[in-house]
Amino acid sequence: MKLLLIGFGTVGQGLAELLLEKKEALAKQYNFKYTVVGINDMLKGSIYDAKGIDLAKALKTVKSDKKLTGGPEKALEMIKKAKADVMLEATYTDIKTGEPATSHIKEALKKGMHVITTNKGPLALNYKTLSNIARKNKAKFLYEGTVMSGSPLINLIRETLAGSEIKEIKGILNGTTNYILTRMEEGLSYEEALKKAQELGYAEAVPDADVLGWDALAKVTILANSVFGAELKPFDNPCEGITKITADDIKKAKANGKRFKLIGHIWKEGKKVKASVSPQQVELTHPLAGVMGATNALTIATDTVKEVTIVGPGAGRRETGYSMLNDLLHLNACKK
Amino acid sequence: MKLLLIGFGTVGQGLAELLLEKKEALAKQYNFKYTVVGINDMLKGSIYDAKGIDLAKALKTVKSDKKLTGGPEKALEMIKKAKADVMLEATYTDIKTGEPATSHIKEALKKGMHVITTNKGPLALNYKTLSNIARKNKAKFLYEGTVMSGSPLINLIRETLAGSEIKEIKGILNGTTNYILTRMEEGLSYEEALKKAQELGYAEAVPDADVLGWDALAKVTILANSVFGAELKPFDNPCEGITKITADDIKKAKANGKRFKLIGHIWKEGKKVKASVSPQQVELTHPLAGVMGATNALTIATDTVKEVTIVGPGAGRRETGYSMLNDLLHLNACKK
Numbered sequence: 025m026k027l028l029l030i031g032f033g034t035v036g037q038g039l040a041e042l043l044l045e046k047k048e049a050l051a052k053q054y055n056f057k058y059t060v061v062g063i064n065d066m067l068k069g070s071i072y073d074a075k076g077i078d079l080a081k082a083l084k085t086v087k088s089d090k091k092l093t094g095g096p097e098k099a100l101e102m103i104k105k106a107k108a109d110v111m112l113e114a115t116y117t118d119i120k121t122g123e124p125a126t127s128h129i130k131e132a133l134k135k136g137m138h139v140i141t142t143n144k145g146p147l148a149l150n151y152k153t154l155s156n157i158a159r160k161n162k163a164k165f166l167y168e169g170t171v172m173s174g175s176p177l178i179n180l181i182r183e184t185l186a187g188s189e190i191k192e193i194k195g196i197l198n199g200t201t202n203y204i205l206t207r208m209e210e211g212l213s214y215e216e217a218l219k220k221a222q223e224l225g226y227a228e229a230v231p232d233a234d235v236l237g238w239d240a241l242a243k244v245t246i247l248a249n250s251v252f253g254a255e256l257k258p259f260d261n262p263c264e265g266i267t268k269i270t271a272d273d274i275k276k277a278k279a280n281g282k283r284f285k286l287i288g289h290i291w292k293e294g295k296k297v298k299a300s301v302s303p304q305q306v307e308l309t310h311p312l313a314g315v316m317g318a319t320n321a322l323t324i325a326t327d328t329v330k331e332v333t334i335v336g337p338g339a340g341r342r343e344t345g346y347s348m349l350n351d352l353l354h355l356n357a358c359k360k
Numbered sequence: 361m362k363l364l365l366i367g368f369g370t371v372g373q374g375l376a377e378l379l380l381e382k383k384e385a386l387a388k389q390y391n392f393k394y395t396v397v398g399i400n401d402m403l404k405g406s407i408y409d410a411k412g413i414d415l416a417k418a419l420k421t422v423k424s425d426k427k428l429t430g431g432p433e434k435a436l437e438m439i440k441k442a443k444a445d446v447m448l449e450a451t452y453t454d455i456k457t458g459e460p461a462t463s464h465i466k467e468a469l470k471k472g473m474h475v476i477t478t479n480k481g482p483l484a485l486n487y488k489t490l491s492n493i494a495r496k497n498k499a500k501f502l503y504e505g506t507v508m509s510g511s512p513l514i515n516l517i518r519e520t521l522a523g524s525e526i527k528e529i530k531g532i533l534n535g536t537t538n539y540i541l542t543r544m545e546e547g548l549s550y551e552e553a554l555k556k557a558q559e560l561g562y563a564e565a566v567p568d569a570d571v572l573g574w575d576a577l578a579k580v581t582i583l584a585n586s587v588f589g590a591e592l593k594p595f596d597n598p599c600e601g602i603t604k605i606t607a608d609d610i611k612k613a614k615a616n617g618k619r620f621k622l623i624g625h626i627w628k629e630g631k632k633v634k635a636s637v638s639p640q641q642v643e644l645t646h647p648l649a650g651v652m653g654a655t656n657a658l659t660i661a662t663d664t665v666k667e668v669t670i671v672g673p674g675a676g677r678r679e680t681g682y683s684m685l686n687d688l689l690h691l692n693a694c695k696k
Contacts, residue, residue: 042523042664050523174665176520183519184512186689187378187386188682311657311671314650321647328378328682329510329673335647336668346524346664353522 025058025356026076028108028137030099030128031115032065032086035142035169038345039112040083046349056356062095064102066115070095074107099124103131110355112348113141119233119242119258122149133157133165140351142169142344148242148258151249164355167250169347171197171243172320175336179354181251181324188326190251195322196315197243197288197301199338200226200234201266203318205284209274214267226318236265237286237301244288244299252290254297262300269303277305283313311335361394361692362412364444364473366435366464367451368401368422371478371505374681375448376419382685392692398431400438402451406431410443435460439467446691448684449477455569455578455594458485469493469501476687478505478680484578484594487585500691503586505683507533507579508656511672515690517587517660524662526587531658532651533579533624533637535674536562536570537602539654541620545610550603562654572601573622573637580624580635588626590633598636605639613641619649647671 029036043050043058050056059076069092071077085092096102103111111132115125122145129146132139134157141147146154147170158165168178181190196202203226207217218235221227226234233239241263248254248261266286277284282305290299306313311333315321320338325331337343365372379386379394386392395412405428407413421428432438439447447468451461458481465482468475470493477483482490483506494501504514517526532538539562543553554571557563562570569575577599584590584597602622613620618641626635642649647669651657656674661667673679 046523054522175668176516179520180512180516183690184515184686186390186693187382187685189385308650309652311647311650311655314644314647316645319647328685329676329679332511332670332672334668334670337665340665343665349523349664350520354519 025056025110025352026108027058027060028103028106028111029060029063030103030111030113032063032068033114033116034341035114035344036065036112037083037086038341039114039348040079042342042345042349044080044083054353054356056353061108062102062106063092064095064099065092066099069093070097070102072096072102072106099128100131103128108137110138110140110352113139113143114348115143117143117145119145119148119238122146126150126154129154130157133161133163136161136163138164138355140166140348142167142347144170144242144246147250148245151246152255166351166354168351169344170246172322172334172336172338173340174343174346174350175320175334175338177322177334178250179350180334185324185326185332188328190324190326192291192325193247193251193322194287194289195312196285196320197240197322197338198234198286199318199320200231201286202315204235205266205269205274205286206316208271209278209283211271213271214269235267237263240286240288240301244290244301248290248297248299252292252297256297256299262302264302266303281308282306283308285312361392361446361688362444363394363396364439364442364447365396365399366439366447366449368399368404369450369452370677371450371680372401372448373419373422374677375450375684376415378678378681378685380416380419390689390692392689397444398438398442399428400431400435401428405429406433406438408432408438408442435464436467439464444473446474446476446688449475449479450684451479453479453481455481455484455574458482462486462490465490466493469497469499472497472499474500474691476502476684478503478683480506480578480582483586484581487582488591502687502690504687505680506582508658508672508674509676510679510682510686511656511670511674513658513670514586515686516670521660521662521668524664526660526662528627528661529583529587529658530623530625531648532621532656533576533658533674534570534622535654535656536567537622538651540571541602541605541610541622542652544607545614545619547607549607550605571603573599576622576624576637580626580637584626584633584635588628588633592633592635598638600638602639617644618642619644621648
């Protein structure tokens with residue numbers, strides 16, 4: 025399988041590390057053999073060789089802050105030129121425009137190239153368009169890493185819950201806010217907890233995307249559109265973050281056997297698919313209540329096994345890199 | 361796909377109901393089309409027709425306490441005779457002998473028939489033998505329902521965690537004991553909680569298999585052998601149930617921020633695979649601590665996404681029937 029890596033930041037590098045580390049095991053266990061033909065990154069440079077590049081060397085170059093050379097500077101040009109079976113898209117996420125990732129994905133799919141992405145922007149904004157282009161060009165479009173990173177979620181619903189009707193999904197889709205709420209329950213104020221989260225690298229200097237619920241909103245929209253077949257745009261849905269929750273609210277909730285969580289929710293009202301993000305008081309006896317720290321969790325209600333909850337990491341270099349590897353193995357299995 | 365149902369109790373009937381209910385959806389969504397050619401049950405009779413039987417009618421017959429007729433009385437004879445692609449084995453579980461299910465499965469696999477089972481006995485006792493026979497005869501041997509019933513677990517590890525090395529699995533594999541421990545925390549004595557569980561049909565009149573840990577032990581052995589490639593027999597492993605735990609123990613644990621759970625555990629010591637069942641004090645901050653009532657849950661530690669926990673039902677007519685449907689869809693996908 026010939027691979028083209030567009031975006032070579034944390035996630036792209038995480039994937040590259042796993043591909044190198046597991047090369048023999050993957051060939052032996054899954055008959056999965058790969059060649060990376062190109063890497064393009066806005067900041068880290070570009071390299072291309074139709075016969076395959078030296079991935080270990082490219083990784084080393086980037087880690088020592090040198091630039092990759094020998095490939096087209098512009099990602100789109102690279103995608104047009106490259107002879108690859110799969111494009112792995114891991115450029116930065118912009119959930120307002122979905123760009124530049126959406127253009128990259130369109131270009132690749134139109135060539136009949138399979139696409140694997142961890143990028144929430146294109147999924148939240150253009151799911152239907154992109155999956156239609158994929159279908160028309162007989163290309164696969166996979167995106168396990170967009171929700172709960174490498175914790176199985178999209179493929180869990182598609183494969184291991186196959187044949188079930190998904191009735192409702194709700195859960196904790198943002199680790200940063202869950203970490204802040206956990207620390208607030210331990211006695212910190214919102215400001216103190218946010219500062220801790222920033223020190224640990226969970227929250228950014230401008231923490232809006234997390235604390236105002238936008239990151240969870242993007243994921244909720246992805247699930248609404250891809251699992252429930254809706255055509256929602258992120259900011260069409262009600263969205264409230266955690267900025268108004270006080271230590272006192274948390275104490276009161278706990279006294280009532282409940283715990284505040286920022287809950288992303290997708291459900292049906294008749295034939296209509298609804299989605300929202302809001303702080304909710306979860307019963308302490310529900311599996312979601314026990315999910316503490318920067319962990320994510322989703323409860324999936326079905327017509328077969330009732331409620332299934334999956335708890336796992338929602339971010340991380342190796343974890344998100346793994347989501348792409350898992351999608352690659354999925355493609356490889358389909359090929360046979 | 362021609363199906364042969366051996367065992368037509370709760371689980372077999374649960375599957376039949378789902379097959380009927382979802383017939384059109386399965387054909388449309390997964391291109392899965394089936395004919396049931398025979399049903400054999402020790403108590404409920406036997407019916408066979410190479411052209412296909414009327415499944416709805418058979419279900420109705422059994423529900424009105426009448427016997428199925430027109431098929432060989434003995435299951436083995438039916439398996440030998442039947443022209444089917446898949447045998448669905450759901451006879452009663454005997455985790456000491458693994459019979460009669462083991463003989464049924466051997467017979468079917470030797471004919472090159474795929475086998476799907478929910479029966480813990482053959483898996484816990486004869487996993488290696490059976491999977492070797494399957495491989496030799498190019499038949500698939502699937503058993504999602506043996507652990508956590510229809511909650512995705514075996515297929516979750518095989519598919520959605522593909523490419524990951526599984527380091528350790530631990531969790532709550534028996535709903536009855538988890539229900540009893542939950543009620544004891546609410547103030548009931550062990551005897552009172554057991555009585556409640558018996559009234560609700562969770563525990564049997566002779567509750568040994570649950571409360572002494574044997575049911576969890578069978579599941580732990582299945583995971584050790586099928587996921588870790590061990591060759592353990594159930595009663596080779598340390599096993600302690602919940603009968604010695606007092607309300608006082610539970611109170612003390614809680615005061616220390618912990619909660620008693622009956623934990624099944626599989627891990628590696630060097631190259632050796634170890635397994636055990638024992639009551640353990642789980643930190644309240646761990647996802648397993650929050651799993652209350654008759655629910656099951658497993659935490660899977662991997663080299664890629666660290667810890668992933670799956671929480672869901674571990675029993676039930678529809679749930680366990682669904683595990684077989686999920687395996688059928690898996691087979692169907694492999695066919696293509």
